[in-house]
Amino acid sequence: MHFNIITLFPEFFDGPLNCGLLQRARELGLISFSFLNPRDQTDDARRTVDDRPYGGGPGMVMMPKPLSLTLQSLGFAPHSEEGPGPLILLTAAGRPLTQQKAGRLALDSENPCLTLICGRYEGIDARIEELFPAETVSIGDFVLNGGEAAALCLIETVARLRPGFMGHAESGVEESFSSGLLEYPQYTRPEIFEGLAVPKTLLCGDHKRISVWRRQASLCATLEKRPELLPAALRESVDSEFILSLPETKLGRNLNCALVHYPVLDREENSSASSLTNLDIHDIARSSCSYGLGAFYVLSPLADQRELLRDILRYWTKGRGARSNPDRAKALALVREGKDIAEARADLEKVSGHKALLVATSARNSGASLPGINFAEIAEELRKRPVLLLFGTGHGLAPEALELCDASAPPLRPVNGYNHLSVRAAAAIMFDRILNDWR
Ligand SMILES: C[S@@+](CC[C@H](N)C(=O)[O-])C[C@H]1O[C@@H](n2cnc3c(N)ncnc32)[C@H](O)[C@@H]1O
Structure with a gap:
């Protein structure tokens, strides 16, 4: 899987992409990156990429021309769907990044190529979106300084769903949101820490009981923190019966x-x-x-x-x-x-x-x-x-x-x-x- 990252700050990615599982995946050739700086598409001495907003107001806006030329250098064509793969614009005004969206981006084709546009300043000239139809993605209802941190979130969540990225293929299957629910709590050694014991069921060795405990713990966590996820995630009538027996629903x-x-x-x-x-x-x-x-x-x-x-x-x-x-x-x-x-x-x-x-x-x-x-x-x-x-x-x-x-x-x-x-x-x-x- 390849990521084209369009950014004014390619150095932002130096640390995060060169450690842990992302580094390992790069070394294994599972993922790769290209960085494209719109400043390289300018022709003035100061390599200008931003200007004041029409209509007044604070801050600067990223100019359309350097971005358009960068996209064209990658094979995207204005007013057309042409291009090397999905084009994604990171913006606070975008559609939320979800596990489902990450799964679709990761697995839509055998060898996907995602192009990510990271905005800076007050954002980018709106005509870029008109010329190059992009999927807009937000990582939450808050405002960052730039799209780079958002792009990192997207890269990490998409890349880890690629075959071979994680040691155990099932790690991704049991996580929060994969079943539509939040994940159950996890414990490791020691069995008792600061007087707090690991739930007994997890020590019983009976996989069926453990799996029931985990499903119920997921239901409780979701009911407490994200109840709006429940209706779509309830699988069987045992789920509803369990939920109805909880004090919260009483x-x-x-x-x-x-x-x-x-x-x-x-x-x-x-x-x-x-x-x-x-x-x-x-x-x-x-x-x-x-x-x-x-x-x-x-x-x-x-x-x-x-x-x-x-x-x-x-x-x-x-x-x-x-x-x-x-x-x-x-x-x-x-x-x-x-x-x-x-x-x-x-x-x-x-x-x-x-x-x-x-x-x-x-x-x-x-x-x-x-x-x-x-x-x-x-x-x-x-x-x-x-x-x-x-x-x-x-x-x-x-x-x-x-x-x-x-x-x-x-x-x-x-x-x-x-x-x-x-x-x-x-x-x-x-x-x-x-x-x-x-x-
Ligand atoms: C300072 S922000 C611009 C905020 C913009 N004026 C607004 O009110 O939505 C600069 C850039 O950061 C990125 N950004 C900020 N918050 C984001 C978020 N929650 N998700 C994705 N990208 C974000 C976008 O690329 C944006 O163009």
């Missing part, structure tokens, strides 16, 4: 919600009582069940409304509805009937044995008299005690309801000009923002 059980029908605001902003809506009860119960909530309270002081609720629940949890749709029965089994907020709080505290935190929700900042609590803070509270999220029907929770709360959650989409979500949609979005565990 946080949902400390989250509870209540649909308040009194006191809520009517159209004239007066406190009043609203009627039950079948759709809200079904949909919030389904969201509560999907997110593993502890309970969903439906609160109304009106006896006929509670009677209606009992009818609905009876039909769907015990009657014909339950027989024809057992999934719905499971969701509606989470519903608890109650007269008012105080009753829901008392029930929750009795069941959990802990003082509950009552959090008001609103589409407006009507809970401004209460201390604010953001979604991440609510998630933190769930580690210590139950939280009851209160959703108002009608035009939202009335001031008397807010007075009973401890804090208020931020409104959803407050700067959109329109944020009139249905209460069932708002509930689902808030559950997801709070639990935030399977992004």
Whole structure:
């Protein structure tokens, strides 16, 4: 595999490419490098490669001509796909470098040739990208002085996937990201260090048990540090079962919600009582069940409304509805009937044995008299005690309801000009923002 590196600072690469496995791979002829300095394509005495940006602003920009001539010297042609192989522009504005991308670059052809353009100053004249279609690559959401350090990251991660680069071919297979998960923790001698012992399973010699332990440790590490990777990486139902058994994913059980029908605001902003809506009860119960909530309270002081609720629940949890749709029965089994907020709080505290935190929700900042609590803070509270999220029907929770709360959650989409979500949609979005565990 060959790398053409276009850089104003070829000396940057002297150390890193001449030690360890990269040096060994060079000696074995597995990888090779050419360095091309755009300054060699200038014709003025000062060998100028940069100039001030059009439109003003700080810093300098790399001029297009020296870069264009450098690329042409390698066989790339302007306005065409022609060239010795993939062309990569390292830029903070590029697409993220991932293990998958490295694998594709390393293994796309038998003897690939990658050309890397390292920017400097404020970057390079944008016309280079138009003339020579390049793949843009960023190594992270931060800004470096130049593309050389980014190019090194790319070279190292791509080269080590080439056949023969690593001693044991399987080393690359078991690493972070190869399975879509972060790697499990590794240990070596001594068995006990500073009082800390190596996990017993790793010493048992039973390869099947060790492999299960490692898969589970990978799942835990990914859940803790990069939960957004999990959905794509879960292989079998045993993975999901294991994840669901972890305390982290049990946080949902400390989250509870209540649909308040009194006191809520009517159209004239007066406190009043609203009627039950079948759709809200079904949909919030389904969201509560999907997110593993502890309970969903439906609160109304009106006896006929509670009677209606009992009818609905009876039909769907015990009657014909339950027989024809057992999934719905499971969701509606989470519903608890109650007269008012105080009753829901008392029930929750009795069941959990802990003082509950009552959090008001609103589409407006009507809970401004209460201390604010953001979604991440609510998630933190769930580690210590139950939280009851209160959703108002009608035009939202009335001031008397807010007075009973401890804090208020931020409104959803407050700067959109329109944020009139249905209460069932708002509930689902808030559950997801709070639990935030399977992004
Ligand atoms: C000082 S930076 C220019 C930053 C540029 N003005 C911006 O705001 O994106 C100079 C060069 O460093 C390289 N660079 C900086 N950060 C990078 C990153 N996160 N990934 C890849 N290359 C990066 C690019 O080649 C860039 O042209």
